[in-house]
Amino acid sequence: AQKITQTQPGMFVQEKEAVTLDCTYDTSDPSYGLFWYKQPSSGEMIFLIYQGSYDQQNATEGRYSLNFQKARKSANLVISASQLGDSAMYFCAMREASSGGGADGLTFGKGTHLIIQP
Amino acid sequence: EPEVTQTPSHQVTQMGQEVILRCVPISNHLYFYWYRQILGQKVEFLVSFYNNEISEKSEIFDDQFSVERPDGSNFTLKIRSTKLEDSAMYFCASRFSGSPSTDTQYFGPGTRLTVL
Numbered sequence: 001a002q003k004i005t006q007t008q009p010g011m012f013v014q015e016k017e018a019v020t021l022d023c024t025y026d027t028s029d030p031s032y033g034l035f036w037y038k039q040p041s042s043g044e045m046i047f048l049i050y051q052g053s054y055d056q057q058n059a060t061e062g063r064y065s066l067n068f069q070k071a072r073k074s075a076n077l078v079i080s081a082s083q084l085g086d087s088a089m090y091f092c093a094m095r096e097a098s099s100g101g102g103a104d105g106l107t108f109g110k111g112t113h114l115i116i117q118p
Numbered sequence: 119e120p121e122v123t124q125t126p127s128h129q130v131t132q133m134g135q136e137v138i139l140r141c142v143p144i145s146n147h148l149y150f151y152w153y154r155q156i157l158g159q160k161v162e163f164l165v166s167f168y169n170n171e172i173s174e175k176s177e178i179f180d181d182q183f184s185v186e187r188p189d190g191s192n193f194t195l196k197i198r199s200t201k202l203e204d205s206a207m208y209f210c211a212s213r214f215s216g217s218p219s220t221d222t223q224y225f226g227p228g229t230r231l232t233v234l
Binding site: 035037042043044045046047050091093095104105106107108109110111 | 153159161162163165174176209211222223224225226228230
C-alpha cells in the first residue's frame with residue numbers, strides 16, 4: 001500500500017488564484033511529520049512547509065499553508081495568490097518517528113506537476 | 119544562508135565503472151541522507167547516516183552502494199559497479215537533530231548520474 005498518495009498528477013491554475021494540492025498518508029505511528037517540497041525544472045528540492053502530528057494548528061509559511069485533517073489522514077498544501085514562479089513539481093513526504101532509531105528517511109509521494117498560467 | 123552542496127552536478131560514466139558522488143552537508147547538521155530520483159519518478163530513500171555509521175538503508179541500497187564521511191565536512195556515496203538502471207538524480211540531504219519526525223531535511227541540488 002502507498003504510504004503517501006498524491007492523486008493529482010498535473011494541475012493548471014490561473015495566476016493569482018489559490019491552489020490546493022492533495023496529499024493523503026497512511027501510518028499507524030502516532031508520531032510523524034509531514035513535509036512538502038517544491039522541485040522546479042532545475043531539479044533541486046526546496047523545503048516549503050512542515051506539519052507535526054501533534055501540532056494543534058495548521059502550519060503556515062508565507063503564501064503556503066497546510067490543511068491538516070488528522071482523522072482523514074490528509075495534509076493538503078494550499079498556495080495562496082499563485083505566481084508564475086510557483087510552476088513546479090510538488091512532493092508530499094512523511095517521516096515516521098518510531099521506525100528505526102531516529103535517523104531514517106522520508107517517504108515521498110509521486111508528486112503533482114503544477115502549472116501556473118498567466 | 120547555509121546550504122547543502124553536491125559535486126559534480128552531472129556525471130557520465132560507463133556501465134561497470136565506479137562512481138563517487140560528493141556532498142557537503144550543512145555544517146552543524148548531524149544526520150545525513152542519500153536519495154535518488156529516476157527521471158519522472160518519485161524520490162526514493164537510499165540510506166541514512168549518523169555518528170559515523172549507517173542508521174537505516176532501503177532495499178535499493180544493496181552491496182554495490184557504500185557511504186562514507188571521510189572527514190568532518192564531506193559525505194560520499196560510492197556506487198561500485200554502475201548499471202544502466204543506476205541512472206538517476208542523486209540527492210544528498212542533512213538534518214540537524216531533534217525529534218526525527220519534526221526536524222526538516224534540507225536537500226542539496228542533486229547530481230545527475232548517467233550510465234552509458
